[in-house]
Amino acid sequence: MMDVNDIERLFKAHFSQMQRLAMALLHDEDIARDIVHDVFARLLDYSQGGPVGPGYLMMAVRNHCLNHIRACEIRERVAKLYFHDNDVYASESWPDEETITLIYDLIQSEISQQGRRVIELRFTEGLPFSEIAVAMGISKNAVFRHLRKALSIIRKKINQYE
């Protein structure tokens, strides 16, 4: 049986890794934090269950995140860039740190400066394409061209690794 001090120790030791997993799945800091908090809230509520380890905590976060995604209808999933099909999460064991690192490195090393800027503004800053065009002083079609080229390169390189 765990007491609150055990749970505090677990929280401080694993919160960062759990938050990272939730963010890779949900792309949203606040929802990710709420989900990790919820996992620990349940541990506090049901602490008679005996000690738990990091594997249990990560699986609990993953399950909570997938439940959140399952509850989203397809338009919300697409807007938030969640996989359209739950099976993809299972079949690819996503999130896969190796692929995330590979994609990150490919963006840094293989993509043009303008392609990187479009990716940064769209995927990190969350700007719509029309605002990216204004920010970069180019047309929306040019934004599409840069992104299409970047995606083609990343897609090709990933397929070479697989």
Added chain:
Amino acid sequence: MNKYELVFDIIELPENYTPWRLHEIMSDPDIREIYVLMCKIKSAKTPLPTIDADREWENFVKKKYAPTPQILAYSK
């Protein structure tokens, strides 16, 4: 509109498509691959916050044991 542009459009303006149409679009293997790649890029490019575990614990405890609005209202 080519397949890439269709994916760009659905992620930007999903409300312009019916759920049925989105499922239909996603049934194309090429489109699915482009879309899944964009989901993965989003994961790779989502900035990770700097985490202070002690402060997070304090926030968690405050939230966990905060009285609910209903209790506050009742106690007045």
